[in-house]
Amino acid sequence: MDYEFPDNLKYTKTHEWVRIEDKTATVGITDYAQHQLGDIVYIELPEKGANLERQKSAGEIESVKAVGELLIPLSGKIIEINSTLVDNPEVVNSSPYGSGWMLKLEYKNELEINDLLSVEDYKRIVEEEN
Amino acid sequence: MVDFAGFSMPVQYDSIIKEHEAVRSKAGVFDVSHMGEFLLEGEGVINFLQYVMINDLNLLEPSKGQYSCMCYDNGTVVDDLVYYEENPNRFRMIVNASNVEKDFQWLNEHIGSRNVKITNLSSVRSRLAFQGPKSDEYLQPLVDLDLNSISRFYFANGNLNKAPIFIARTGYTGERGFELSFDNVYAEKIWSNLIQTGASPAGLGARDSLRLEATYSLYGHEINDSITPVEAGLFWLVKPKEGIEYIGKKILIEQKTHGTERIIVGLNLLERGIIRENFKIFKENVEIGHVTSGGYSPTLKKTIGLGLIKKEYKEIGTKLEIQVRNKNLKGIVVSTPFFRNV
Structure with a gap:
């Protein structure tokens, strides 16, 4: 199975991706994660403005066959959520890195970025899981 | 792929939703070879089935199938299944994958002195379900029998591209369709023949979402060894069978008459x-x-x-x-x- 993992993103071992732009981070789930879940039918995301610590659950992703959790990759404040996913959760399946992004946050601790995985490290984790 | 009752089974080939929609809009092919298949033969078969099954064999006739449950004395369910009457001395029975060994043992333990022989064909025959509104149209050119002559819950024996098949107009999706059984040697050929008709391969995920929409009970969920058919809403399966004793009858008739908690x-x-x-x-x-x-x-x-x-x-x-x-x-x-x- 070939999955797409863009080089310009950071990753977590729990299968989130992170795009860092200045002080904000955009977060979603990886192509591998959406494929493991299968057809996504319902997504619950946190409230805008919520302050969340790293590794805390920021939402639930329900597919036809399973439920997955979105874990916050960087501590910070939620500044935007992708509200189109409320009615069109399947976008995460078709475009996990594009219109299927889940939330944007203002991270508060730059050092945490060092703990995120490079694309090479993440690919190794996916290979090990298979 | 997931492990299901010892079989490696696809939950989905592509997408559960797409496979589900294919079955509702045209047709889908399910590999249900994990399910069990028994042949029951002998002069005592009908008398035997009247004793172990809650449905009434008097409603059956040759070339017809019947859905039923076999129950324990306390009315809870050993398994739900379908049997087909080839003739009064020969029945084909399809049972749940996870219950094959248990059912085979349970049936044999209750034959008593009746003339009944049960053969477990599960591993030598394969089973496919071909379901959807276009299943007749897609299947007819491949078989040497007139599908219109097979009414719902009836079956026939014929050939699919020269491969001998058992074909019943039954299913578990809430759509019209067929269930097929044949010797293992024909499995790959029949599978590819059916896929070439335009039908989509469909996995366990779609099988479950389709049956849930159609509200068909699934063993281990709505019925099991701690739930009775009456509790599961299958009260219509519990037949009075006047003058005939059957396992679980006393409590099931009582439940059907007075309701359950x-x-x-x-x-x-x-x-x-x-x-x-x-x-x-x-x-x-x-x-x-x-x-x-x-x-x-x-x-x-x-x-x-x-x-x-x-x-x-x-x-x-x-x-x-x-x-x-x-x-x-x-x-x-x-x-x-x-x-x-x-």
């Missing part, structure tokens, strides 16, 4: 979310039951489920709460089936 009901959510098996059901913070099956309905585009709850709350329109992990979501009792085209 718990009953399976249909459920919808009034909030967004998905309910799944074993989630607890509450009414004003008092636990009243649990979800036996739940999920997303691709046809209705909403959450549906079945729950085993106390009878006081069974009326359609009753509001209740379903615990989804750390919170309670509002739900409502609704009528079933959720969706059927047959």
Whole structure:
């Protein structure tokens, strides 16, 4: 199975991706994660403005066959959520890195970025899981 | 692929929703070879089945099949299954994958002095389900019998591209369609012949979402060795069979006449979310039951489920709460089936 993992993103071992732009981070789930879940039918995301610590659950992703959790990759404040996913959760399946992004946050601790995985490290984790 | 009763089975070939929609709009092919197949032969077969099954064999005739349950003395279910009468001395029986060994043993233990021989054909024959509104149109050119002559729940023996097949107009999807059984040597050829008709391969995931929409009980969920057919809403299977003794009869007739303390009901959510098996059901913070099956309905585009709850709350329109992990979501009792085209 070939999955797409863009080089310009950071990753977590729990299968989130992170795009860092200045002080904000955009977060979603990886192509591998959406494929493991299968057809996504319902997504619950946190409230805008919520302050969340790293590794805390920021939402639930329900597919036809399973439920997955979105874990916050960087501590910070939620500044935007992708509200189109409320009615069109399947976008995460078709475009996990594009219109299927889940939330944007203002991270508060730059050092945490060092703990995120490079694309090479993440690919190794996916290979090990298979 | 997942392990299912010892078989490596695809949950999905592509997407559960796409496979589900293919079966509702044209046709899908399911590999159901994991299910069990027995041949029952002998002069005592009908008398034997009248004793172990709750449905009435007097309603059956040659070339017809019947859905039934076999139950324990306390009315709970050994298995639900379909048997087909080839002639009064020869029946073909299809049972659940996870119950093959248990059923084979249970049946043999209850033959008594009757002239009945049971052969387990599960591993030497393969089984496919071909289901959907276009199943007749797609299948007819491949077979040497007139599909129109096979009514619902009837079957015939014929050939599919020269491969001998057993073909019944039965199914588990809520669509018209067929179930086929044949010797293992023809399996790959028949599978590819059926896929070439335009039908989509469909996996266990779609099989489950289709049967849930159609509200067909699944062993291990709505029925099992601690739930009776009456509790599961299959009271119509419990037949009086005057003058005939059968296992579980006393309690099942009693339950059918007077009702049960718990009953399976249909459920919808009034909030967004998905309910799944074993989630607890509450009414004003008092636990009243649990979800036996739940999920997303691709046809209705909403959450549906079945729950085993106390009878006081069974009326359609009753509001209740379903615990989804750390919170309670509002739900409502609704009528079933959720969706059927047959």
